[in-house]
Amino acid sequence: DARVTQTPRHKVTEMGQEVTMRCQPILGHNTVFWYRQTMMQGLELLAYFRNRAPLDDSGMPKDRFSAEMPDATLATLKIQPSEPRDSAVYFCASGNSGAADTQYFGPGTRLTVL
């Protein structure tokens, strides 16, 4: 049963600390997305990659957020320094371009910044 995995599932940290979230996309998928979900803003697309190359990161605050794909099996989202307003659930999704553009979501990382 192929699925997207994310670690950690929960993270509590203090303001100013660095946070790294990891995602393993479904094997064979060539597109990876990072979303943020909050009650106020709903689902926001932060960044996405195709074949490991960043295609769009316009949704991401550039001064503190960075997203990378060191290899095809790992995507990372880093926040440095973290702020209380970053508290949210961060989802990774993967898909294959051309396969009806379907995206499959991971379980999310719930981040709380104190």
Add this chain to the structure above:
Amino acid sequence: GEDVEQSLFLSVREGDSSVINCTYTDSSSTYLYWYKQEPGAGLQLLTYIFSNMDMKQDQRLTVLLNKKDKHLSLRIADTQTGDSAIYFCAESKSSGTYKYIFGTGTRLKVLA
């Protein structure tokens, strides 16, 4: 604008049909999707429809698409308590960028 709109809440009795509605703005969207999110979980892809179709059925789920009115609906037959969740519709961007615009989500509550 790029809004995808949904009503916030829907309450139905177990065994009844549920109909969740969505209006979108991009008439050139190629695909439209329905996702389900249970508490504490990610979004689960339920079904999708290609824009040149007007209906798609998948077991208890029926998707209707009215391109003229830019209206999408999801009908769940014989609704069960396990169907209680938030349902999101989404449209794919027409530019080939593979980006979605998500609706605000409809919280479905199924009463026993």
